[in-house]
Amino acid sequence: MTRYELGLKKLEEIDGQAGTNVIESLKDIAPDFATYLIEFPFGDIYARPGLDLQSREIATIAALTAMGTATPQLKVHITAGLNVGLSREQIVETIMQMAVYAGFPAALNGLFAAQDVFESLEPDTTC
Amino acid sequence: MTRYELGLKKLEEIDGQAGTNVIESLKDIAPDFATYLIEFPFGDIYARPGLDLQSREIATIAALTAMGTATPQLKVHITAGLNVGLSREQIVETIMQMAVYAGFPAALNGLFAAQDVFESLEPDTTC
Amino acid sequence: MTRYELGLKKLEEIDGQAGTNVIESLKDIAPDFATYLIEFPFGDIYARPGLDLQSREIATIAALTAMGTATPQLKVHITAGLNVGLSREQIVETIMQMAVYAGFPAALNGLFAAQDVFESLEPDTTC
Amino acid sequence: MTRYELGLKKLEEIDGQAGTNVIESLKDIAPDFATYLIEFPFGDIYARPGLDLQSREIATIAALTAMGTATPQLKVHITAGLNVGLSREQIVETIMQMAVYAGFPAALNGLFAAQDVFESLEPDTTC
Amino acid sequence: MTRYELGLKKLEEIDGQAGTNVIESLKDIAPDFATYLIEFPFGDIYARPGLDLQSREIATIAALTAMGTATPQLKVHITAGLNVGLSREQIVETIMQMAVYAGFPAALNGLFAAQDVFESLEPDTTC
């Protein structure tokens, strides 16, 4: 399996439809960037053993909440967290904890992003 | 148990000696801040159920690596990660993944922080 | 008076209706976080002597402008600045000064946030 | 020629209508800031010899993409890049490269900003 | 009085010896930048009426603490804060408050910077 094929499989497993949408959205402006996005983050990094996918999504949700500059990607990864089996509670706890490291506004904005994602989904069955 | 007592217990469980050192270092400049640091992050947040301590340390290591502005605190939490049972491999994977979200320099600087911590410890027995 | 009661009093004094709205907005996604938000920032920090509320709001407006990642919270604190007696001019000066420390885009975006807040209020009677 | 006159000339050469709009938008909230914006960035910095305007716009597009906190200003400078003769391809390459230094979300958000700008313009004749 | 002369006067009033040192340190690498630093921040911004110097230093200390990327400049402005009449307590309060907006590590690193400055000075007579 090539890095591209492995990455595409991981992207679909983790991000689901949202991942496919991102790839699609790049096809006019920078199609090669879609390839890199599949190959490096998903074909190289998320495909590695040594850290399970739930832990990887906790890391990503934490980082994007703390950075505060990537709301669309944070929402994709909140969905991804649910896809790989995190509960809504685990996601909310991860985001709340960021108040300690990046301040209350970062945590608040992360919580509102989570609320947007949760409201757009089926009624919660994870907690 | 008061928030302070619970926080102090959690701080010692998670950060060990490094946590005590931070509290000690604040006694001249801002002793009340040491109290807040024990009470809110440790007495309120880390004491919550809903996310295990290993996941909480992954979240913190990820965020501090991505932010890139808090090397001393990152080192404290790399040690804390080991204290709560993360393997060196899990910590390194978490940091490497930040290349995707915060760039290669952030991940590189995080890896060098981890190397400093690991070298200062007993020979690795976690992986 | 408990930290919660003191914090709620300070929150209402400083942020007014906007503060109450934030608390309300958290009730579905993370009600405990609303409690922390009342207790630590408002019950612990803003309730401290040693720095008057006008100076505290200048500090917050400066920081949120410089960080550039928290526009909704910046607007709340521009309103809060007016609530505790800062003039529009003092707020605009604080934001403009951030061009020196965080760049012209940060200051510009802060000024536009201030304009949004000012336009939503009664005609200015502070300067 | 005063700094103001030189800056205004440079602003119009580089940012075109978008620059004039920014100046106009400041006239109620902070007219002096419009003066500073003309004088220091454009009258002092962009007017300097030693680096051509195409290189200066590459630097600005790179920085604003990496920072991720100034989307409106990034769009102004993507337009400015085209104004001073950069091709769409050079702009897209600059933004894509930021994935290495500031992470994939920063690059993605920069690419979507570029797409917005390009779609609002005449059909591309630069590449 | 030219902007340069006014700026130099303000720089000396506010930053004292530390300001002169920064100007001196630029003479080999970028002497024109020393001129800009005197003219725009000090000749234009700090010279403005509408916000007193104590408030301006609170704003700067808050922003630099929150940003966490400019420790040398933060130390210069902690000294400047004392120069314009802020007490050590007001400075410490400003920095502590940043835990709310930029996280505990930012506040901790700011407090340690303040401790370094205070220890390098005469025994405190401000509080």
Add this chain to the structure above:
Amino acid sequence: MTRYELGLKKLEEIDGQAGTNVIESLKDIAPDFATYLIEFPFGDIYARPGLDLQSREIATIAALTAMGTATPQLKVHITAGLNVGLSREQIVETIMQMAVYAGFPAALNGLFAAQDVFESLEPDTTC
């Protein structure tokens, strides 16, 4: 030529000895990360047509100066800029311009990094 081989060639062309040092420094802590660093930034991105290496280094120097969290990597790329033919003047101009977008402290710290690099080299023959 594989991505790895192409990346290694580009890394040596651009970063020279400093690049080799970074790869070497990763061999204990995260050898796979050295591979990724060679393959994605250098084998994929810097190897692309569409933007010359001098422009790519201007973009990187600008971004790292503006971010302010990656001094070691900024120094590597200041050296890299010289390696691909930028003059010291072009590098200094790029860094100074960042005062506009990321503030004076970011530009100052970038200039001091450049001074460190220049002083460690042979006497300047580029301008």
